[in-house]
Amino acid sequence: MTRVFKINTIVRESVKGLKPYSSARDEYVSDGSEMIFLDANENPFENGVNRYPDPQQRSLKNSLAKQKGVSESKMLLGNGSDEVLDLIFRAFCEPNQDNILTLPPTYGMYKVLAGINAIENREVLLTSEFGLDVPKILATIDEKTKLIFVCSPNNPTGNVFDRQNIQKILESFNGLVVIDEAYIDFSSEESWLNKLEEYPNLIVTQTLSKAYGMAGIRLGICYASEEIITVLNKIKPPYNVNQLTQERALERIDQKMVQNEVQNILQERALLIQALQGMNFVHKIYPTEANFVLVQVDSADQRYEQLLEQGIVVRNRSSQPLCANTLRFTVGTPEENKKLIRVLNEITSP
């Protein structure tokens, strides 16, 4: 069932009338024939990066389109998900007027970006089982609510949210629902990518920073309707994804190596969980569909320090709501995990 959703009702006034900067590389698109480029004031001597990068990242989008089954016109690439999320704020949220909804405990950047953009951040806690509190969510939104951020699998809890609950939010909300799928490749749950046609108010974000092993190149991806992507394209910096990033991403995204590494991480995750189950200071191991495990322990601060002394850095998430005395362990290499398990056994034996 396709709902009528008028994108123009939620685009900021200043963005509606905006005419984007037109770069040299936008105005003349090469058809493959040998041309002399004297249009962009570049240094003409070749060194691999003397030319401006493709502002629309066509090769990379083409490769992603094949892999994900989503057309290029439904994609926007950014300098990490962080840039993509910031663009969504700046396109749709009127500073000091609109609000967004986040669902703690969750990824901290949504709140930071709300602050940067002078947008009120309304919070509805997850349930004690880290599920979505749909009635409370629907009671908290109003006509000034533009975005709801649903991180699934969620960071730092690791779980995926019930599909029917997400669907309910998509169907009941007149703003945009941003489903952050940074960890989707570690999950047995299906991506929301193939629901873009069905829900005109759905935005799905993914990243090359986690499963693809490319946190250092900074590449985030936003998938949404053509209407939404057109708005975001208007405000993105022209050359926001640099040449080196485009090249490295293109080399790696189709490689079998990525899948092999993900499989390895999933096996290691199972081994880590198994080992944690036998440790007496571990009170609870939360179900995970990501490449990390959230664990409630007897004393998170103490265990954190003990691990540090042994050269192992984990994330203490105890300050987050519903996360008292929790540590978040990222799954490392087999060797790293072996050491983690050995050290955990040592520090907790009397």
Ligand SMILES: *Cc1c(COP(=O)(O)O)cnc(C)c1O
């Ligand atoms: C790590 C992470 C990201 C990735 O952000 P990038 O800017 O693409 O590196 C996005 N969302 C969540 C929830 C994350 O944990």
